[in-house]
Amino acid sequence: MTSAAFHVHPTPLGPVLLVVTDRGLVSLDVLDGPHDDALERVSLALRTVPEQDAAAAAEIAAQLDAYFAGTRTRFDLPLDWRLVQGFVRDALEAVCEIPYGETASYGEVAIAAGSPGAHRAVGSACARTPVSIIVPAHRVVRSDGSIGEYGGRPEHKRFLLDLESRVARARAEEGNAGA
Incomplete structure (x- = not known):
């Protein structure tokens, strides 16, 4: 227990x-x-x-x-993965490697997780992640670049993607101003 x-x-x-x-x-x-x-x-x-x-x-x-x-771009927390196993865990761990402010397609995540043909399974894994936001399933998009459903809450996904895009852009501009 x-x-x-x-x-x-x-x-x-x-x-x-x-x-x-x-x-x-x-x-x-x-x-x-x-x-x-x-x-x-x-x-x-x-x-x-x-x-x-x-x-x-x-x-x-x-x-x-x-x-x-907008002051943290990476989470530094221990995760307890006990609620996910097998490919779902592999897919979600691959999702964790998508850099802040960037996206990857379901197919790209499937390749990173070691199962190139499993793009639909990646979608299911993202929809069922027990640890949203920290495991950035919002960074996974369709191959045509559209954002998808995000567990029936596309407005949440859009909010998170816009937040990260805004912060990443501001940080890049700050970096260019100092160069």
Whole structure:
């Protein structure tokens, strides 16, 4: 049995449910309403009921705040991958390698994950990631460059891509001004 804690944290996308275990962040879910249903799903998957504990998720919340403020372009958090296995994990780990402010196609991620023909499986993995935002599934786009659905929330994907594009552009301009 694993001990786990949760915290609901506000973000520009709405409240997020953060669930952490002794291994790291196991779930980050952007909520559509009260956190009860999402917490129940994670509890069933973990086979333990997380206790509410803001301190347990404080570092995650701080890094999320810095990301949304445009001052953090890389997360430095331990992830607990126990809710994903096999190719889904391989695909999500490949997604984590997509640089901030850039995108990759589902096909490119499939190649990076070692299964060149598995672009549809990459789409399923991205749609079901238990750790959104931190695992940047929003950086995965269709081969024609269109953004796709992002778990039925294309407006969230557009927001995240626009945020990263704006920050990356501003940093590049700052770098060019100093050259």
